[in-house]
Amino acid sequence: xxxxxxxxxxxxxxxxxxxxxxxxxxxLLLDVLRSQLxxxxxxxxxxxxxxxxxxxxxxxxxxxxxxVLAVEAQGRELLTVEGxxxxxxxxxxxxxxxxxxxxxxTPGFVLVCHAMLAHHPQTDEETMEExxxxxxxxxxxxxxxxxxxxxxxxxxxxT
Numbered sequence: 001x002x003x004x005x006x007x008x009x010x011x012x013x014x015x016x017x018x019x020x021x022x023x024x025x026x027x028l029l030l031d032v033l034r035s036q037l038x039x040x041x042x043x044x045x046x047x048x049x050x051x052x053x054x055x056x057x058x059x060x061x062x063x064x065x066x067x068v069l070a071v072e073a074q075g076r077e078l079l080t081v082e083g084x085x086x087x088x089x090x091x092x093x094x095x096x097x098x099x100x101x102x103x104x105x106t107p108g109f110v111l112v113c114h115a116m117l118a119h120h121p122q123t124d125e126e127t128m129e130e131x132x133x134x135x136x137x138x139x140x141x142x143x144x145x146x147x148x149x150x151x152x153x154x155x156x157x158x159t
Contacts, residue, residue: 010074014039015083023070030054030065033080041081041107045136052135055108056080062108062115062134079114081107090114093148101139108135113149123153 007022014037021036030047033039033056042065045053049064056065057079084091090113093099100106109132116123116131123131128149137145 008071010071012037012070012073012078013076014078015080021070025069025071027070028066029056029068029070029073029078032070033065039080039082043104043107045104050136051105052108052112053105055111055135057111057115060115060118062112062131079111081110084110084114088114089152090117090148093152094145097144097148097151099141099144099148101137101141105135105137105139109137109145113145113152116149117152121153123149128153 004022007024009020009022012019012021012032014033019037021032023032030042030044033042034044042056043053044066045051047054047066049067052062052064054065055062057063058068058073058076060077088110090110094106094110099109112131112135116128120127120131128146132142132145132149
């Protein structure tokens with residue numbers, strides 16, 4: 001890492017693109033994504049890892065970006081909700097099932113579900129509950145979120 005005026009230059013691979021950013025050792029991934037890369041889908045919620053509004057996917061696994069230092073993300077593959085392009089099956093299921101109310105937590109839930117389904121395409125109720133417990137919805141659209149996940153994991157009927 002090169003240093004410039006107390007900052008290090010790091011390369012972040014986000015949504016398939018490489019970005020070189022100058023960060024202090026204490027800069028959080030959440031803040032760098034939002035302020036330097038303009039990716040505002042990850043939301044600052046509790047800023048202590050409890051709510052999941054800041055969730056992104058790193059190397060295929062959901063992480064709370066408020067707990068990850070930007071320098072720790074160098075060399076890792078990052079996915080934000082913007083990287084899904086608005087057309088992913090998870091996003092479509094969330095819209096179809098009304099799995100959002102205020103929408104603040106929705107990007108984090110979408111990314112948790114995206115990662116869960118990548119690892120567990122035929123997710124059962126227990127697995128779904130385990131993965132979803134990492135995120136909070138203060139508007140209580142949990143039943144709709146569960147419905148969206150169930151729709152994605154049920155076998156499609158022949159037409």
